[in-house]
Amino acid sequence: MMMTRFTRWVGFVNRNKIVESSKNETSFRRKTYQVKMVARVVDLRSDTVTKPNEAMRSAMAVADVDDDVLGFDPTAQKLEMEVASIMHKDAALFVPSGTMANLISVMVHCEVRGSEVILGDNSHIHVYENGGISTIGGIHAKTLPNNVDGTMDIEKIVKAIRGTDGELYYPTTRLICLENTHANCGGRCLSVEYIDKVGAVAKEYGIKLHIDGARIFNASVALGVPVHRLVQEADSVSVCLSKGLGAPVGSVIVGSKDFITNAKRLRKTLGGGMRQVGVLCAAAYVALRDNVPKLSDDHRRAKMLAEGLQKVEHFSVDLSSVESNMVFFNIKETSKISPDRLCEVLQERGVLAMPASSTSVRLVLHYQISDSDIQFSLTSIKGAVEQILTDGTKNGAIVQNMLSVAQTVAV
Ligand SMILES: Cc1ncc(COP(=O)(O)O)c(C=O)c1O
């Protein structure tokens, strides 16, 4: 799973040195892997790695702030109203992270003990949020297989909804969660037709629909569908401003006024109530204002990167799966190149990437990656492959020599 490898590969770039951390079983140890003077670093680990730009920093410096727990931070209110308006929802709430946005949303919808949520077995909520909906929310997860396009079969969703006949034994289904775009399915986009159908099922059975919209603006741009139309049937959406939009921190939950009132209380319970949070909301507002139009360039560069990778003999890329800002490519087993080793050598060559599985690597585009960065990355990747194969040949020769010496000595 990408996340297990993700926790092992956290590379920090600090000016001209790369400090590599690797996670062992017992504790997180930061070790200086190798301090190398690199002329250039292209960070393709995720779209969470962007640094606040000058406009964001300036806005943060002059932000009009007050105590937001008391409900008076004007910049937080301005951002929340803007996101609610864009999404055509009644209200919104700024929270520190996408993980907390999802947790709060699920907990508000499933506030009655014995609730169950239907979600994908490859969804971020199920795989990468420490099981928070269960460990903190006390909510039962009913997972269904995610298809390669990020959807769950609607027939399976309907079948998974608990009937009243088993209420003495079964949890009660109260929520369906979708994810758009779908991170672990390569950033694939869920169509508005599909979301509408799931919304219709939710309404028919009197349950709610939440969309993990960490990259909902990527989906909107990739599909050419207004973002409010994509989420029309959702009762709540978590919108990350700190992903492709490039804000340093934060997500926004949108929904009805009552939903957001309950969400606000739960945010405080979870410790997410923040005081002069307008400093962060100011940067998020700039990201929302300036960066949505840049997402199509991220998608274009993702395709450019995928096409370049496809030309590398030892890689395979499903070009049709590159719908937004993510590229997953497989390394053929015959190459004997491991994703870990490739990412390690790439790091020495100034490209940061993350293994996605034992045979694949994930690359994520964001607005701080340029066209020339793509060319630089492709050149570095080809160089890294050659280096690993050459090392492999040399090591093979050394081992062969050692074996023949050992045999000679043994005789
Ligand atoms: C699809 C998706 N949902 C939620 C999150 C969680 O966001 P955060 O990292 O801000 O907690 C992420 C990744 O970060 C994600 O990729």
Ligand SMILES: C[C@@H](O)[C@H](N)C(=O)O
């Ligand atoms: C790893 C995961 O939590 C993060 N959302 C990412 O896609 O990088």
